[in-house]
Amino acid sequence: MSTTPSDASRPSLIRWPERLGYGVGDTACCLFWAIVSSYLNLFYTDVFGLAPAALAWLLLITRIWDAAFDPVVGMIADRTxxxxGKFRPWILWSIVPFMVAEIALFTTPHLGPTGKLVYAYITYSVVMxxxxxxxxxxxxxxxxxxxDSAERTTLASYRFIGAFVGNFIVQGIxxxxxxxxxxGNNRLGYTLAVTILACGSGLLLFYVFLSTNERIQPPQAENSVRRDLRDLLGNRPWLVLFAMGAISLVYLTLRQVASVYYVTYYMGDRGLIPAFLLAGTAFSILGAMLAPWMARRVxxxxxxxxLLTLWAAACxxxxxxxGPRDLVLIFGTQMLGSMPLAAIFPLMGSMFADTADYGELKFGRRATGLIFAGSTFSQKTGGAIGAAIVNLxxxxxxxVANAxxxxSVLGGLRHLMGTLPAAGGLLVAGLALFYEIDTKREREIGAAIAARVRSVAAGRPSDS
Known part of the structure; x- marks a missing residue:
């Protein structure tokens, strides 16, 4: 949270073009991630030709390895x-490799079962x-x-609106x-469709690089990876938020991965998949838009x-x-449950930024990249566990694919879409009670850091 003195007197410098530029970054990411979360499992089992048991281990192993890589990226970015700046260059440098790897992921090679499995391990690991x-x-x-905490919530809301726009595009087309x-050749169709979406993703990521600015400079501090990790594990609010994020992604991923199977086999109409997913995404966009208002209102x-987590759990x-023919109930809970789920993630992004402030105040050092790498680590770990649970x-x-x-399969799909996500939501709501940064504490942290900045600028030692 360290700033120059002039910045400290003007905490919010963000105009709408930059908000938009930051927001479309998650549109770009979700032009890829929405395919992975909603369709990759179906692609692997019904088009590529992998067995669910083998796929469960593939997703669990590769995603946990990928999640473990996130803190490394965060620490490297903090030292860039x-x-x-520190973070924008990584977006620029990664665009072309990301597009190529994404297309390779959805290309089906002419190999036997073992060769296909090895290919899937390699391409999925690389793209992630x-x-x-x-x-x-x-x-x-x-x-x-x-x-500025309120501005961060607004930016996070733009980000997740952008994410759900990306979801909407993928689910719609x-x-x-x-x-x-x-x-009629789904293998070729997936490759060509993903190529188009990958190109769109690359263009949007380039726009993020051009339109955003890094204003907040970390305080000068010891450059130690061991100290970074020790500080992170000593950041109690971050640890609680880490657990909340991981479990939230477990139950969210259960629904995301199971949805296409649920509509195809439980409801019995594959043609309803776009309508079902789009209905949820439309209300997700509304939820993300309302997140700042709801936070101010409460x-x-x-x-x-x-409150939002309990609302989603009830849905x-x-x-x-x-039942399979209860279309009003199925679509109604999909829409009404998507709103609160969408709103909690902008809040969580803003809360992770608040834990970075907490860490700076407590330890005198700021590791924003590592803090957010830890957040993606928790979410990817949760996503890996959720996807593995579905396949197991x-x-x-x-x-049995395409049959x-x-x-027992239909009962399993019903629990994956309803019972298990509801239980996960209740667990997350209970964990949130232990998160210690409320509005009062946010203001105390902000004031203490601002006082420290003024003290350093005046050449006086800080007493905080």
């Missing part, structure tokens, strides 16, 4: 120094490592664009592109987070009660 080199610095930008471009990000519990459940209940499913 260029005329463009490059994605980390983009997404970790992009997330960390939120902590250095501005030091991907399957149509696959069919139109593949002309008066505390922590309390807002808890997920209602989904568990829906599918394998255990006897899922009529048994009653």
């Amino acid at each position: 120094s260029t005329r463009w 490592l490059i994605y980390s080199a983009i997404n970790v610095p992009y997330g960390a930008l939120l902590g250095v664009i501005t030091d 991907l399957l149509y592109l696959v069919q139109a471009l593949g002309r 008066g505390c990000k922590k309390r807002t987070f808890i 997920n519990a209602a989904t568990a009660l829906a 459940v599918l394998s255990s209940v006897g899922y 009529k499913q048994s009653a």
